[in-house]
Amino acid sequence: MTAGIELSDVEAMLGHFSSLTRDAMQRYLRDRAPGRYLYDLVRDYPSRTGKGIRPSLLLATCQAFGGSIDQALGPAVAIELAHNAFLIHDDIEDDSLQRRGRPTLHRVHGTPVAINVGDALAVLAMQPLRDGTPLGTRLSQRVSDEFIHMLTRTIEGQAIELGWRADNVVDLEPTDYLELIGQKTCWYTTVWPLRVGALIGSAGTASLDAMTRFGFYLGAAFQIRDDLLNLVGVEAEYGKELLGDIREGKRTLMLIHLLGSASVDERKSLVAFLARAGKHPDVPADGAPDIDEAAILELMVHHGSLEFAFQFGQGVATAAYESFHDAFADVPPSAARGFIEALIPYMLARVS
Amino acid sequence: MNRPEADGRAGPHRSGEFGPFQALTALTDAQRRGLDAATQVVREFVDLLDAQPSSDTPPSSEPAGDMGSVNGHEPGLAQLRVTVVRALDLYADLVRRSFEGYADLMNQMLRSRGVEFGSVDGGLLTLQGAAGARAIGTVWMHNTAARRASAIPRLTDLASHDGRVVPASAGRFQPAALTIEPSASTSATVEVVLGDVAPGVYRGYVLARGLPDVALPVRLLVRTETGRS
Numbered sequence: 272m273t274a275g276i277e278l279s280d281v282e283a284m285l286g287h288f289s290s291l292t293r294d295a296m297q298r299y300l301r302d303r304a305p306g307r308y309l310y311d312l313v314r315d316y317p318s319r320t321g322k323g324i325r326p327s328l329l330l331a332t333c334q335a336f337g338g339s340i341d342q343a344l345g346p347a348v349a350i351e352l353a354h355n356a357f358l359i360h361d362d363i364e365d366d367s368l369q370r371r372g373r374p375t376l377h378r379v380h381g382t383p384v385a386i387n388v389g390d391a392l393a394v395l396a397m398q399p400l401r402d403g404t405p406l407g408t409r410l411s412q413r414v415s416d417e418f419i420h421m422l423t424r425t426i427e428g429q430a431i432e433l434g435w436r437a438d439n440v441v442d443l444e445p446t447d448y449l450e451l452i453g454q455k456t457c458w459y460t461t462v463w464p465l466r467v468g469a470l471i472g473s474a475g476t477a478s479l480d481a482m483t484r485f486g487f488y489l490g491a492a493f494q495i496r497d498d499l500l501n502l503v504g505v506e507a508e509y510g511k512e513l514l515g516d517i518r519e520g521k522r523t524l525m526l527i528h529l530l531g532s533a534s535v536d537e538r539k540s541l542v543a544f545l546a547r548a549g550k551h552p553d554v555p556a557d558g559a560p561d562i563d564e565a566a567i568l569e570l571m572v573h574h575g576s577l578e579f580a581f582q583f584g585q586g587v588a589t590a591a592y593e594s595f596h597d598a599f600a601d602v603p604p605s606a607a608r609g610f611i612e613a614l615i616p617y618m619l620a621r622v623s
Numbered sequence: 624m625n626r627p628e629a630d631g632r633a634g635p636h637r638s639g640e641f642g643p644f645q646a647l648t649a650l651t652d653a654q655r656r657g658l659d660a661a662t663q664v665v666r667e668f669v670d671l672l673d674a675q676p677s678s679d680t681p682p683s684s685e686p687a688g689d690m691g692s693v694n695g696h697e698p699g700l701a702q703l704r705v706t707v708v709r710a711l712d713l714y715a716d717l718v719r720r721s722f723e724g725y726a727d728l729m730n731q732m733l734r735s736r737g738v739e740f741g742s743v744d745g746g747l748l749t750l751q752g753a754a755g756a757r758a759i760g761t762v763w764m765h766n767t768a769a770r771r772a773s774a775i776p777r778l779t780d781l782a783s784h785d786g787r788v789v790p791a792s793a794g795r796f797q798p799a800a801l802t803i804e805p806s807a808s809t810s811a812t813v814e815v816v817l818g819d820v821a822p823g824v825y826r827g828y829v830l831a832r833g834l835p836d837v838a839l840p841v842r843l844l845v846r847t848e849t850g851r852s
Contacts, residue, residue: 337705407712408719445656449664474708480669487665579653586650586657590665 276613284610288330289323292351295344299395312388316355319371325350325464332468334607343471345399346414352396359389365519371510414467421463428454436520436549441542443527457490481598488591492618495584498523508623514564520548525576532574591615751844754822758815762829766803774801774833781825781843789825822847
C-alpha cells in the first residue's frame, strides 16, 4: 500500500539513502597516488550522482526488518562501487557515448585507462565487506558469499547478452529476455540488495527466497522501463544517448517484439542492421533496404512494440506487487517498508 | 519523426502520473503475457538458485531448522528470535576473538624467542628463521596402506646452491616416532637449529623410516638478524 507516497517522496528517500552511501563511500575513494590516471578517475563515475536505487533498497530493507543503517552501510557502499565498475566496463563493451549526462570515461581517457579504473573500482568494492565489525563473523561471511554469487550471476548474464549480439541471435522470446535480465540486471540491482538487507536486518532469519522473487519482478520492471527510456526518454533526464540500445543491437523486449511482428522485408533489414551492430562484416540484406536507428524506432511505434513493452512491464509489476506482500507479509509498517512498496510504481513512472 | 512519449505510448504524455500501485484486475493480452512469463521465469530463477552447487550458492536461502522467519506469522516471537540470534552471534564473535587474541599472543611470544613457523604449500615445506635462531614447521604423514604404520621422520642434509650445508643433525622431530593408523594422518613438529648457519636458501627432504614412499621437499630460508636472506 503506497497511499500518501508521491513520486517526489520516493525520490527524496532515494536522495537520503544515496547521500548516506556517498558519505560512507568517501573513505574508500581518498586521494592517493597515482592520481591522474587512476584514483582521480576512480572518483569520476561515483561523483556523477545516480539514482542510488541499489544502496537505497538495501538500506531500506535492512531498516524494515529491524536492522540499523550502520549495519548495512558497508554492503551498500560495496554494491554502489561494484555498480560503477560495471558501468565503466559496460560503456566500453557498448562503446556508449554518455553516462549520467556526461561523456563516458573511455571516450575521455581512452579504453585501456578506463578498463583499469573499472578494475580498481571492482577491487575497492570488496573492501567495505571486509570490515565485518557491525555484523559479526557469521553474517559478514554470508554477505560476502552473497556478494560473490551476485557478481558471478551478473557477469554470466552480461556474457549471454554479448554472445547474442556477437552471434546475431534473433529468434528470441520475451521469456528469453526475462531470463537474461534476471541474470544481468536483477541480481545486482534488486535481488542482492533485498536479500542482503533482509539478511542483515533479520540477523539471518528472514526468508530469502521470497526476497529473490520480489527482487526479480522489481528488477525486471526496472529494466523494461530503462529500455523504454532509452528510446523515448528525455536525454537530459535519462543521462545516456537516446537510441543507444538500438545502435548497439541490444536485445530489448521491444526489439524482440518487433522481430516477431515485422514484415519479411522489414525483418531482413532489421537482421542485417543487427549483424552490423554486432560487428558481423558483409552481411547480405537480401535486397532489403538499409535501415537506421530512427527507422527502427518508427517500426517499433508502427508495430506497437513500445506499447507492448509498456503493458508487459505492467504485468511484471503486478507480479511484483503480489510478491512484495508475500516477502514483507509480517514486517511492521514503517517509512522504509512504504518506500520499498512505492518503488514498484516508481519503476514504471521514473523518467531518469 | 513524432517521438512517442516517455511511457512508451505514442499518445498523451503520462510520465508525470504516480500513485498507489493498482494491481491489475482485467489484464490486456500483453499484461497477461508479462505476468505469466515473469511468473514462469522466476520459478526457474529460484529453482536454479536452490540447485546450484554449494560453492556457487549463497548459503541457506531459507532459515534452517525451527529458526522461523522474521516475517513469519508471529512477529513478537520472530523479533525475540532475531534478538537471540544477534546475542549468540556476539557471543560467538567474542569467543573467537578471545582465541585469536590468545593465539596471537603465543605467536608473538615464540617469535620474540627467535622461533619462526613454516608452511606447506603444494607439497613443499617452507621453514624460515634468522641465523642463530630456530625454524619450526609441521609435517603431516599420511598412511595410505591398509595396516598400521610406524614411522621415524628424519631430515636430510639441506644444501645451498653454493655448496653450504645445514647438517641433518640440526633437525629434530617431536614426537620422534609416529604410529599412523590405516588411511589416517598424523603430524610432527620439525625444528631446525640455525646455530652457525649462514644466511641463504637451503633445500633437502623430510624422509621417514617405515614409510619408503614419503619424501617431502623442504626449503629453508635463513635470514640475517635484520634483513632478508
